[in-house]
Amino acid sequence: MKGWEKNIRKVVPYVPGEQPKQRGIIKLNTNENPYPPAPGVAAALKGMDADMLRRYPDPTSEVLVKELAAYYHLEPEQVFVGVGSDDVLAMCFLTFFNSQKPILFPDITYSFYDVWAEMLRIPYERCALDEEFRIVKEDYYKANGGVIFPNPNAPTGVCQDLAAVEDIVAHNRDVVVIVDEAYIDFGGKSALELIDRYDNLLVVQTFSKSRSLAGMRVGYAMGNKILIKYLNDVKYSFNSYTMNAPTLAAAVEAVKAEEYFKETKGKIVATRERVKVELGKLGFRFQDSQANFLFITHPQFSAREIFEALKIKKIYVRYFNKPRIDNYLRVTIGTDEEMDELISFLKKFMGK
Numbered sequence: 001m002k003g004w005e006k007n008i009r010k011v012v013p014y015v016p017g018e019q020p021k022q023r024g025i026i027k028l029n030t031n032e033n034p035y036p037p038a039p040g041v042a043a044a045l046k047g048m049d050a051d052m053l054r055r056y057p058d059p060t061s062e063v064l065v066k067e068l069a070a071y072y073h074l075e076p077e078q079v080f081v082g083v084g085s086d087d088v089l090a091m092c093f094l095t096f097f098n099s100q101k102p103i104l105f106p107d108i109t110y111s112f113y114d115v116w117a118e119m120l121r122i123p124y125e126r127c128a129l130d131e132e133f134r135i136v137k138e139d140y141y142k143a144n145g146g147v148i149f150p151n152p153n154a155p156t157g158v159c160q161d162l163a164a165v166e167d168i169v170a171h172n173r174d175v176v177v178i179v180d181e182a183y184i185d186f187g188g189k190s191a192l193e194l195i196d197r198y199d200n201l202l203v204v205q206t207f208s209k210s211r212s213l214a215g216m217r218v219g220y221a222m223g224n225k226i227l228i229k230y231l232n233d234v235k236y237s238f239n240s241y242t243m244n245a246p247t248l249a250a251a252v253e254a255v256k257a258e259e260y261f262k263e264t265k266g267k268i269v270a271t272r273e274r275v276k277v278e279l280g281k282l283g284f285r286f287q288d289s290q291a292n293f294l295f296i297t298h299p300q301f302s303a304r305e306i307f308e309a310l311k312i313k314k315i316y317v318r319y320f321n322k323p324r325i326d327n328y329l330r331v332t333i334g335t336d337e338e339m340d341e342l343i344s345f346l347k348k349f350m351g352k
């Protein structure tokens with residue numbers, strides 16, 4: 001070990017899903033959208049005058065903030081945008097969870113939460129999910145440092161109803177509650193309608209899933225003006241979190257394309273429901289996912305062996321080598337053709 005290594009604090013890194021580079025892969029492992037972004041996005045990028053890149057982008061990302069505010073019938077001061085919801089969430093940890101008091105999040109959840117907490121030295125406690133992978137809302141009443149959970153949860157896809165979310169927020173008026181709604185557009189009910197009543201609630205969403213822009217890195221938070229001001233105070237201190245000019249122009253087009261948005265997410269939901277039935281016929285078990293993925297397990301075949309066999313066939317799904325979920329696979333909903341290939345392979349694999 002180098003001398004200086006003793007004097008740094010080492011971080012156990014977040015392990016992202018594989019991003020294979022080969023062609024011909026059916027990629028169902030990182031919850032990307034199988035459909036292209038709205039046509040206006042590509043048009044905005046193609047029509048862009050490269051000369052604008054000489055100048056720094058607008059640090060306030062005003063065009064996108066205003067577009068989102070109009071879309072959600074909010075005031076611009078209630079919207080915060082960032083470089084993917086990962087960065088928005090990390091900024092939230094920095095801004096709201098630094099009281100030295102423990103924050104709460106589910107024990108099976110988005111694995112970035114404990115990485116950020118560790119990195120930022122934020123104490124945390126995990127609350128166990130029940131046998132059906134549901135969040136037990138009472139466990140979150142009386143948090144000392146803050147609360148964060150995804151709704152629908154990841155990687156389970158299980159969604160809480162709005163009343164349960166409200167109960168958690170209402171029992172925690174002295175700390176900030178962050179609802180990570182990365183997958184909300186695929187069926188759940190957003191907590192956005194609560195932000196006017198609860199000044200401690202922040203709702204975070206992303207363009208990566210329902211708007212097909214994972215590669216562009218656009219996320220946003222919505223809450224009352226004071227929360228958003230605190231977030232901006234921190235953000236402006238980190239120049240790297242400024243959104244770049246092409247992204248701003250393209251993201252605005254994605255918000256405008258309402259018809260396309262509805263059509264593509266509708267297709268994904270319809271495919272999910274169809275695939276549920278098919279997988280059920282093959283003996284798979286799963287909770288009722290409200291996301292663009294299914295979290296599945298099989299009583300006879302181990303998740304790991306299915307995962308390995310699929311990979312050989314160039315079908316990538318997500319396997320988590322973690323306690324309690326190590327016999328589950330998370331399968332992103334792709335196009336109908338991709339899902340048909342998956343199902344036909346699984347049939348052969350199981351000798352059906």
Ligand code: PMP
Nearest residue numbers: 084085086110150154182206208
């Ligand atoms: N929250 C959850 C629950 C997620 O699964 C993801 C995607 N991995 C994110 C946030 C981050 O998404 P992005 O940074 O692409 O907006």
